[in-house]
Amino acid sequence: MAFEEYKPVSGRYTPVISIGRGGFGISVGFERKYTDAIRDESTTGVKLYFDTSRSAGAIGFKFVSAQEEGTLKIKRLSKGGFFLPARAFLVKHDIDNRFETRYTPKIETTPQGELFVIELKEKTGS
Numbered sequence: 001m002a003f004e005e006y007k008p009v010s011g012r013y014t015p016v017i018s019i020g021r022g023g024f025g026i027s028v029g030f031e032r033k034y035t036d037a038i039r040d041e042s043t044t045g046v047k048l049y050f051d052t053s054r055s056a057g058a059i060g061f062k063f064v065s066a067q068e069e070g071t072l073k074i075k076r077l078s079k080g081g082f083f084l085p086a087r088a089f090l091v092k093h094d095i096d097n098r099f100e101t102r103y104t105p106k107i108e109t110t111p112q113g114e115l116f117v118i119e120l121k122e123k124t125g126s
Helices: 028-033 087-092
Strands: 017-019 023-026 045-051 058-064 083-084 106-110 112-121
Touching: 023 087
Parallel strands: none
Antiparallel strands: 017 023, 023 083, 045 058, 058 112, 106 112
16 A cells, blocks of 8 residues: 655645625635636636525525626636625625635535535624
């Protein structure tokens, strides 16, 4: 049996979607783990969905072609990963700094297709 040495790689393999003031950050780790979903040549945007039936709400992300109606364009960051400008979405759903900023998404099958879903959590403590 051949052993392979483990070399720590920090957070560059952690699939994370983060919420910022102007939109969402999609980590390099997310890109690496779900490369088929977001590196397809026709994938240049994201459709967002909001689920109010969950306690603090949940956001669904569907990577799609930019030709689809309601698609937000994703921007590749110079250090890797993506940024999704979505200030209007955040304002519309009252998502502000009372919520946690980093989430590990889950894949869920919905009537809209497969979505990457983050369930919002309010910050605890001070």
